[in-house]
Amino acid sequence: MSGKVDRRVRRTRQAIHRALVELVLEKGYDGVTVTDIIERADVGRSTFYAHFTGKQEVLFGDLGGLAFLHPAPSTDGPLLAFTLPVFEHVADERSLVRALLGRRGGAAIVARGEQMLARVVREEFLARGAAPSVFLDLTVTCVVGAFMGLLREWADGDTTTTPADLDAAFRAVVIPGVEAVLARR
Amino acid sequence: MSGKVDRRVRRTRQAIHRALVELVLEKGYDGVTVTDIIERADVGRSTFYAHFTGKQEVLFGDLGGLAFLHPAPSTDGPLLAFTLPVFEHVADERSLVRALLGRRGGAAIVARGEQMLARVVREEFLARGAAPSVFLDLTVTCVVGAFMGLLREWADGDTTTTPADLDAAFRAVVIPGVEAVLARR
DNA sequence: TCCTTTGCCGAACACACTGTTTGTTTTCCT
DNA sequence: AGGAAAACAAACAGTGTGTTCGGCAAAGGA
Structure with a gap:
């Protein structure tokens, strides 16, 4: 009761x-x-x-609780605004994240994270007026792939790079393309 | 002897x-x-x-032999021209690649592939006049991440998507940003 | 052809980890 | 206090790993 x-x-x-x-x-x-x-x-x-x-199950309980994975999809403001906060948060809990996301980490955990992230990104795109399509989903996959790639690279050794550096590279590579995709109405 | x-x-x-x-x-x-x-x-x-x-070791011998991982870095022609051929090659040997790269595949194998791909991309960037830097390496990581993300997504179930579709999405997202990065001389 | 080297075999080994079961004891809640 | 729920230790079968041995067969040079 x-x-x-x-x-x-x-x-x-x-x-x-x-x-x-x-x-x-x-x-x-x-x-x-x-x-x-x-x-x-x-x-x-x-x-x-x-x-x-x-x-596995012991950790899966945690992932759902991570606040930054449930942002309110905003239709205005900068694209994919959540990335810098995530990079920063991850830098705070560095050692744990390193252990979970790096090459010594669990593939299942990474997959779960990717999946949740993909949902967030996809929803933001839809909120900004993109039409659901296979192409859109592939776009989302690219974005998530790039993001997770950075995260893993960072988790696997690079100690000098700051969250801001990671975010800058991510935005430089991904944002122009995404803007162009979203502009095709 | x-x-x-x-x-x-x-x-x-x-x-x-x-x-x-x-x-x-x-x-x-x-x-x-x-x-x-x-x-x-x-x-x-x-x-x-x-x-x-x-x-692991049984398969590692193979990876080095994959021809498309050793393209001549060309300074002219389209950026990252190798992607479509790779998508196509992978589509040909679909079942094996699916087994190796998908979520049921071996993380170690994927890591190795990423590593080799990163070298190729990095060299192309350098050949096109980019200066070696941490930022450049992060850019490479993004590109490789997006690429492998697509590959894995495809390996994990999507049967309808064609290599051309994958390539189109990849280029739409990644190329504009990469061009901008390379233009900063 | 002979003969030495080299590799293969098969069986057994100790070890580690998993996931389940049993009957008993402790702890909690009301 | 007393019944219910949870934790316990110990043992189990099952599966996989990586190593060891002596005996046997094939390869390839002389």
């Missing part, structure tokens, strides 16, 4: 989640096993599987 | 390679195990490990 969850459940889930994050930071996503997690979280094996089907 | 390799070695390596390709087509890269491979290739386990350290 109550919206509250049993305290034990809360504690267990949180312990598992925390353990996974720690371990991902230490060994990369692929290197972490369920056995690692339950040891670190000090949780029984059966308990883990009572809550999650595997390590 | 001789450049020739022992016939037995040749046969074994080829059998393994063929088995892996077949299996990737059937079950996707991730789904294939070393055990699968040696069964299909009818090769002893120890033999396999005498030749390769794992399934």
Whole structure:
């Protein structure tokens, strides 16, 4: 009846989640096993599987909560305005994001992120008057690909580049083309 | 002394390679195990490990041989002229490429492809007079990201889109920005 | 042809990880 | 306090990995 969850459940889930994050930071996503997690979280094996089907699921819960993936689609203002904030946010949580998005990260996680991002971009395009079409979807794919490419490149080693640098390159390459595509009414 | 390799070695390596390709087509890269491979290739386990350290290595040998990844960088003609041929080539060997590049494919393989592509693009930019810089590298990353994004999207299910469609979207989004970047001398 | 080198085989090995099951004990909620 | 829900430890079968061994067969040079 109550919206509250049993305290034990809360504690267990949180312990598992925390353990996974720690371990991902230490060994990369692929290197972490369920056995690692339950040891670190000090949780029984059966308990883990009572809550999650595997390590993927532990992280998928997070992604939905990321605020910047649900911006209000604005029809005015600069195109794809969300990018700089995202680059910045990502720079803040650098170590975790590095572990998740880099080459040592999980392909499934990246795919999920791409998918959510694509939805956001597509909606902005539609809000700006683009007609739904296969071509539009391909355009969205390009934009998301470029964005994620930058993110991954950055996650994989480059420590000197700033969010502003990333954003500048992204905009320089992508915005002119996108503007042209959107102008074709 | 001789450049020739022992016939037995040749046969074994080829059998393994063929088995892996077949299996990737059937079950996707991730789904294939070393055990699968040696069964299909009818090769002893120890033999396999005498030749390769794992399934990755079996495929890495191939990538270098892909001709379209070594185009002569041309300073005239259209920008990034290699894209359409690549889309077309990929469409020809569709099933294998799908298995390797799609979400069921191996992240390591994709990474390798990206890396080689980045080199090609970067060299074309330099040949066209761009100055080496961090910004240029980020630009390259964007371009490659967009390209691979399309490729992967296509590999993951879209059967109706033609190479020409992919290429059109790529060029529409990316070329204007790239031209502008290269014009900044 | 002979003979030495080289590679292959097959079987077994220790190890690691997964996902499920069992019966028991602890913790929470009311 | 007492019933329900959750966590527990331990063990299980299943699957995959990577290495080791001695015996056997083929290759290719003399």
